[in-house]
Amino acid sequence: MFKKIFIQKLIPLVIAVFTGLYFFQDIAGQENEKTKDVENEIKKIYHLANYNQNHSVETVVSALKSENTIFLIGSSELGTEATRIAARPDLFFQKYQTPLSVVMLGHDGNQCMSVYAQFLALNKYLKNSKISIIVSPGWFEGHFAYGTSLDRFLEYNNESFINKIFSDNEIPGYFKDYVAEYIYEKRNDFVSPSVLYKKIICEYKSKMNIANRPAMYPLLRFYDLQKIPEKDLVNKKMIIVYDKKHTAETFINWDSLFTEAVNYQKSISTNNNWGIYNEYFTNYVIGKAGKEEIYDIDDIVELKDFEMILKLFKYYNADASFIIQPINPYAYKNLKDYKPVINSIEKLINDYNYPYINMFVYDTSDYRTGILTDVMHFGEYGWLLADKFLIDTYEKQ
Amino acid sequence: MILPFANIEYFIIAFISVIILLAAKLFFSRYISYNSVLLFLSAGFIVFYYPKPIHIGLFVIYSYLIYYLFNNIIKAKNKLLGTIILLLPMILVKSQIRVHYYPYNLSLWMSFAGLSYISFRVVSIYIESKSGSKPVNFFRYLNFLLFTPTLLIGPIDRYNRFSKDLDKGYENINADNFAKAWDLIVLGVVYKYVFAEIVDRYWLNYFPADSTGILNMAGNMYGYYLYLFFDFAGYSSMAMGVGKIMGIDVPLNFNKPFLARNPQDFWRRFHKTLGDWLRDYFFMPFYKYFTKKKSLKKYPLLRQNTALFATFLLMGMWNGFTANFIISGAVFALYSVVHNSYVYYSKKSGRDIFFGNLDEKYVKWISVFIMFNLAAFAIYIFSGRFPYL
Numbered sequence: 125m126f127k128k129i130f131i132q133k134l135i136p137l138v139i140a141v142f143t144g145l146y147f148f149q150d151i152a153g154q155e156n157e158k159t160k161d162v163e164n165e166i167k168k169i170y171h172l173a174n175y176n177q178n179h180s181v182e183t184v185v186s187a188l189k190s191e192n193t194i195f196l197i198g199s200s201e202l203g204t205e206a207t208r209i210a211a212r213p214d215l216f217f218q219k220y221q222t223p224l225s226v227v228m229l230g231h232d233g234n235q236c237m238s239v240y241a242q243f244l245a246l247n248k249y250l251k252n253s254k255i256s257i258i259v260s261p262g263w264f265e266g267h268f269a270y271g272t273s274l275d276r277f278l279e280y281n282n283e284s285f286i287n288k289i290f291s292d293n294e295i296p297g298y299f300k301d302y303v304a305e306y307i308y309e310k311r312n313d314f315v316s317p318s319v320l321y322k323k324i325i326c327e328y329k330s331k332m333n334i335a336n337r338p339a340m341y342p343l344l345r346f347y348d349l350q351k352i353p354e355k356d357l358v359n360k361k362m363i364i365v366y367d368k369k370h371t372a373e374t375f376i377n378w379d380s381l382f383t384e385a386v387n388y389q390k391s392i393s394t395n396n397n398w399g400i401y402n403e404y405f406t407n408y409v410i411g412k413a414g415k416e417e418i419y420d421i422d423d424i425v426e427l428k429d430f431e432m433i434l435k436l437f438k439y440y441n442a443d444a445s446f447i448i449q450p451i452n453p454y455a456y457k458n459l460k461d462y463k464p465v466i467n468s469i470e471k472l473i474n475d476y477n478y479p480y481i482n483m484f485v486y487d488t489s490d491y492r493t494g495i496l497t498d499v500m501h502f503g504e505y506g507w508l509l510a511d512k513f514l515i516d517t518y519e520k521q
Numbered sequence: 522m523i524l525p526f527a528n529i530e531y532f533i534i535a536f537i538s539v540i541i542l543l544a545a546k547l548f549f550s551r552y553i554s555y556n557s558v559l560l561f562l563s564a565g566f567i568v569f570y571y572p573k574p575i576h577i578g579l580f581v582i583y584s585y586l587i588y589y590l591f592n593n594i595i596k597a598k599n600k601l602l603g604t605i606i607l608l609l610p611m612i613l614v615k616s617q618i619r620v621h622y623y624p625y626n627l628s629l630w631m632s633f634a635g636l637s638y639i640s641f642r643v644v645s646i647y648i649e650s651k652s653g654s655k656p657v658n659f660f661r662y663l664n665f666l667l668f669t670p671t672l673l674i675g676p677i678d679r680y681n682r683f684s685k686d687l688d689k690g691y692e693n694i695n696a697d698n699f700a701k702a703w704d705l706i707v708l709g710v711v712y713k714y715v716f717a718e719i720v721d722r723y724w725l726n727y728f729p730a731d732s733t734g735i736l737n738m739a740g741n742m743y744g745y746y747l748y749l750f751f752d753f754a755g756y757s758s759m760a761m762g763v764g765k766i767m768g769i770d771v772p773l774n775f776n777k778p779f780l781a782r783n784p785q786d787f788w789r790r791f792h793k794t795l796g797d798w799l800r801d802y803f804f805m806p807f808y809k810y811f812t813k814k815k816s817l818k819k820y821p822l823l824r825q826n827t828a829l830f831a832t833f834l835l836m837g838m839w840n841g842f843t844a845n846f847i848i849s850g851a852v853f854a855l856y857s858v859v860h861n862s863y864v865y866y867s868k869k870s871g872r873d874i875f876f877g878n879l880d881e882k883y884v885k886w887i888s889v890f891i892m893f894n895l896a897a898f899a900i901y902i903f904s905g906r907f908p909y910l
Binding site: 311312322325329336339340342343346 | 522534570572
């Protein structure tokens, strides 16, 4: 009977499986071939939402490699275009004749873990690169404090990024393990994880204790059979030159720009005294509690992720800086609760000896209209302060 | 993480499990019992591969304690309260309760894949146990609840039947069962990974789900019915196959449902084990309860129909407290009530009140046609693709 089963059922199955695998790999191979044939010339891009746009990785790498370009990374404030955005760094630095350019990337949800993994994948380009991170207090409150959502993480860190992290033997193990732990913790949120993620999850689990090793062994060997194609993150022929011709430092009349920015914000915030533009105030502020839950410092995953970014920058000698955004103290009634969080962020940045600007205030008396356009996104005045900080930090070097 | 029959990894683990069982039978049967090996494999699968193993572990302990408390300490004759407490985790998860000071639904604490089906099996053990009787052996209880091929979405086995297979020991691990199991697995693979996939990709994707055009709605309605059948029947067939290889005769769940002639017949053919479970543990107790009511003594049809309606409505709610599930349950309930009334009045008048004297052959095919369309419509509502909800 067993012989019959072997001949009639098992052998045909084995043949079918191997034929299937052969064709699958063949098709996958053809797809890889197609992507090789790309153009070599690309336009300068200054603002990216994520890496989905053509040549976005090349843009970011070019910015990181360029001596006179600052790579600015942030989250929702970079996508807020409801009010005037001329002072936003990507535009401001093009308009004014400073030798610096700014390339920025991000939209809502691009929190610390996502940022960390992106830079880890791009570690080769971090040395001396000018990087500035806009730290949003919103990352550390409510459910955001539990860390980057898997959706956003995967949006910013596609398989090529993750594959690069785990196949790069020069990256120290503890940097990799931090990403592996995140992927493992989120394992139940994956809809249909690819072999790469399954392998990371199994490898992480097999390292957790000795009992897991034999259980994970057959799966890991199975995943090893399925080759994960290694691709370069960047088409090296497509590097963009961002460096401007060095121009004499153009005088920027900051005081005049600040005054104009404050007046502009007042002109669009006529239905409230909180400096929030009218439409936002009507739709999202009136009737809202104006309070977000702040958890105990030790429970805030986002802070741990933030520290890993600092560790990474220090290890690879990045020329980093940080811009801490405020929250509108008129709209939020519990800003004193943020004190331990903001203090921890400042302490961490100081510990790693990086420059920063902290615009966070706890009281309405310390707040100036125009820093934010709504409750937690920069207005024109806030962007100008950020621009000035970037110039002060990097142009003098 | 690995869910039964959801990916190739499960088949690898199942294959290794079968090798271990076979080796245990051939070389170690004197030293280690079939029950122990099966429990070792099931528990190992849960601990190493299944999502949220701690949640499952806690639920199993919770359910056994409640079962023991009500059956052997309180010795409750009325099983309603015990049943509700056993179903409580499932009810709380389905309710999607959330409190303002915690960012996630509370269900996150309690939910795990397969909670509904494990709850069904727990309830069946509790209701079938005679109050005060010797409690089910905990290790057999674990074996029954954690048996991986049926863990996620059934078929819903019964403890007494499962227990008989356990008593046979290694006897069921034999070449004859291997051959039968193989055919079931191949059938399941073809249903789930070929037919269901084709219907999903090339039929359902062709018809936009939110369109109210009659052709699109018809395409969605029949397409989803076929998809659900191939997907679910394929899964059930694979569960039967893997179960059989491992020595457990998992009950049949699908038996040509497209040939059902009426709602009663439909539930004997489509997800049969759920139909049987609902009949035994909801319909029958409801009906008995109504029968005891003196005020309803004179109205047998009303008693039956109320019990039927309540049962199917509960079935709808069990899927979730959303409109598509509740309404689809109500629609199935309505079908059963109408059919039950038709049978009642036909019997009472001594003739078929709908078909009259029409040839039985035509009656059969007209009934099949009507039931096919009625079932497709109710499942269309269930699918969440019905554009008016």
